[in-house]
Amino acid sequence: MPNAIFFPLPTGERLTGWRDRLVRSNALVADAVQQVRRDFYDSFDGRLSRTGTMLEHERGAHGGELRLRVCDGQRVRAALAWDTEVPRFPAALAPGELRRVLEKRLGPRALLPLASVRLRRFNLRAVDAEDKTRVRVRVESLGLRDSQGRFRVLRKHLCVQPLRGYSKDAQRIVSCLEQDHGLRPLCADLCALILTAAGSHPLDNSAVRAVSLRADMRADAAARRVLQAQLADMQAQEPGLIADLDSEFLHDFRIAVRRSRSLLGELKRLFPRSVQQRFGDDFAWLSAVTSEARDLDVYLLNFAAYRRAVPARLRPGLDPLQALLRDKRQRVHSEQLAVQLQSRRYRAFKQRWQDYLDRPLARRPTAPEAAKPLGAVVRRRSWRRYRRILRQGARIGPESPAEELHGLRKACKKLRYLLDSFAALYPPADLEAAIRILKKLQNNLGEIQDLEVQGVALNRFAMELRRRGEYNANTGAAVAALLETLQRRKTQAREAFETRFRRFARAGNQRLFRRLLKPESAEPPR
C-alpha cells in the first residue's frame, strides 16, 4: 500500500466541517462516524520501536485488529483480526505473518501496553461509475487521557490514503487540499507523537513538559523553568536524532535550541551578562551545526512537491537531484550531526547549562529585572517587541531589500516564542486569537524566505551535479522549471506581503495585542 499523506488541522476545527467541505468540493462519499480505541504495545526495552515499528490493537464496533505498523511511512507490515485481549507473548496468536514477525523481533520479551488513544473519524472515499473505491480520506481526531483522567485532543488531521493503481485520484485530492484549502502535508511519525504525548515513548521517558507559571512569581525563576523545559526537550530528541529515526527529532531539537537562544536574548535583563554571552554562544553553535542537516531534510520532505511543480515528462530529470540530496543528508547526518551531539563539547555544555539552571537564585541579583514579577516583565518585553514589529513592517515597501523582510521575520519569531513560552500568563482565547494573527504574517514571511533560500540552494546543487556529470537528459530542463516555479511562488508571496501586513496591523488587531500585552498603566513607564 502506498504511504498515507497527512495534513494536520488546527485542533479547534470541527471534523464535521471538513467532512462536509470535502464531500462538497470533491464529491466524496462519507460513511458514518467511527469511534475506535487504539492500544499500543512494545517490549519494555523497545524491541519493536527500535526496528521502526509498533504493535497496535484497534477495537471498535466492527471488531478488533492487531497491526504491526511501520512508523515512518504509515504502512502496516502485518495484521491479524483479533477481538480479545492482546496476549503477553506472540506465541499465543493465531499462526500467520504477524506472529512470525513478532516472534522474530521480540525474541523472549513480553508485550507490554504503552499507551492508549481514542480516535474519532469520518471515512470518506471517492468512487467511480462502478462504485469502486479509488481513494480514501480520513478526517480524524486523536485524543488521550492524561494522568488525571482528563480527555485531551492530541491532534486532528486529514489523511489521504492512496490506493495502489489509483495514484491519480489521490493526487487530485492532495493538490486540492494544498491549493484550494491551503493545507500543508506533514511527514510526522504518528507512533512517536502518540507515545511521546502519552508519556511513554520508549526512547523518551519524559512526559509532556507543562511548565507551571504564575504572573507574580520571580521572573528569573520562571525563565529558568522555561529554559529547563527546553533543555529537557532537547535531550528527549537526542536518541531519536542520533539514531536518525525521523526528521522530526532534529526539527524539535532545533526548535528547543532556537527558543532557548531567543529567550536568553529577549529576556536579557533577567540574566547576568556573562551568562547570556556564554550560553548564547553555545546555542548559536548548536544552531549552526544542525542547520545544514535540517535544510537538507526540508528539501527532501518537499521533494514530492518539487516533482509536482515540474511537467510530468521532465520529472525523471529530478532523480539525480534527489539522489544527491539523500547522499548529502546521509553524510551530514553521520559525519556531522551524530558526531557533534556525542562530542565532549556538547556534553560539557549541557552539564554547565544544567548546573546554572539548578543553581539557587541570588537573593540580590545583579541583573536589573531578575527579581521582578514575571507577568510585568514578560508583558513589557512582548509589548515592545510587538510595537517594534509594527514599525519595522510599516517601513517595508515593494522595493525593500530581502534583508528587511528577513529581519521582520526574526522579530516575529521572537514575539512568538515569548507568547508560546509564557502562554500560561494570558487569557487563552485572546492569546489564541493573537497567535493566529501573528501566524498568518509569519507564514507569509516564512514562505518568502524559504523559497528564496531553496532556490539558491537547489541551483547550487544542480551545478554540483553538472560538475560531477550526474546529469540525465532532463535534469537541466527539470531544474530550470522547478526554479522558475519557486521564483514565481516567491514573487507571489512577496506581492502578498503588503496586504498581509496591513491585515496584521489592522486597528482591531492592534487593540487585541494592546489588551493582551500592554503593561498596566499603574506601572511606572520605562
Place this chain on the structure above:
Amino acid sequence: MITLACYNIKGGVGKTASAVNLAYLAALGGARTLLWDLDAQGAASFYFRVKARVKGGSRGLLRRKRKLEAAIKATDYPRLDLLPADFSYRNLDLLLQQQRKPGTRLRKLIKPLRGDYDYLFLDCPPGITLASENVFAAADALLVPTIPTTLALRTLEQLAAFCGDQGYPGLRLLPFFSMVDRRKQLQREIVARPDGLLKKPALGSIPYATEVEQMGLRRAPLETFGRAGAAATAYRQLWAQLQRALASP
C-alpha cells in the same frame, strides 16, 4: 509468498467463487494478498469492480515491458489487491510458445512479488494448456473445486496423474467439494464416503447456495454480505483447513 491456484480442467465448478472468497478471507485474517485473474473472461475482476484490462496486455507482461506491479489495483478491502484480467489472455498459449523456456514464464514473472505479498491466488481458466502448465510450475498448491460426481472424480485422478508424470515436485494437490447439492442422493453419498484424493485430509466442502450466485449481483465477496449463511461458513472452514494443511508438510 504462498501461491495458490484455483484450478480445474472443467469449467463452471466454482474456481472463481473460491478464489475470490478465499483471497478475501486471507486478507481479512491479516495477510497481504494478491489475486491474479488469469481468465480472459475477467469474472474475478468483475466481482471486484475493476475493469478487465491491463495496459500492454499479455504481450506486454510477458515481454516485461510493463512491470507486473504497475498493473496491480487495490480492491475495496484492506490488504487485498487484484491483478485484473485482460482480453488478450485468451491468446496466452500462443504467446507463451514464442518464449524461451515457455513452461516456467509465469514462475519467473511473479518472482518480484515475493516480498510484497503473503498469498498469491491465481484464478485460472479451465482446460489443460500451456498456460495451465505454467500455473502448475508456479504454484505451491492447486486448489481444485470438485463437484461430487463420479465423472468429476475421474477428472481429478487424471489431473493427479498428469501432474505426477510431468514432474511438478513441489506442487500439492488440494481438492475440495464444491457446489454440493444436498438434494441429490449420489452427491450426498460421495461426500459422506470420500474416496481417493479427497479422502484424507479432507478440506471440507462448499454447499450449493444461492448466496454464492448473488456475488455476481452484489459484486462483492460472500463474507461481506452473506456472512451468516451456510456457504460463507463453509468458506471460512475451508480457509481454516487450508491454512492448517499448508502449515503441515
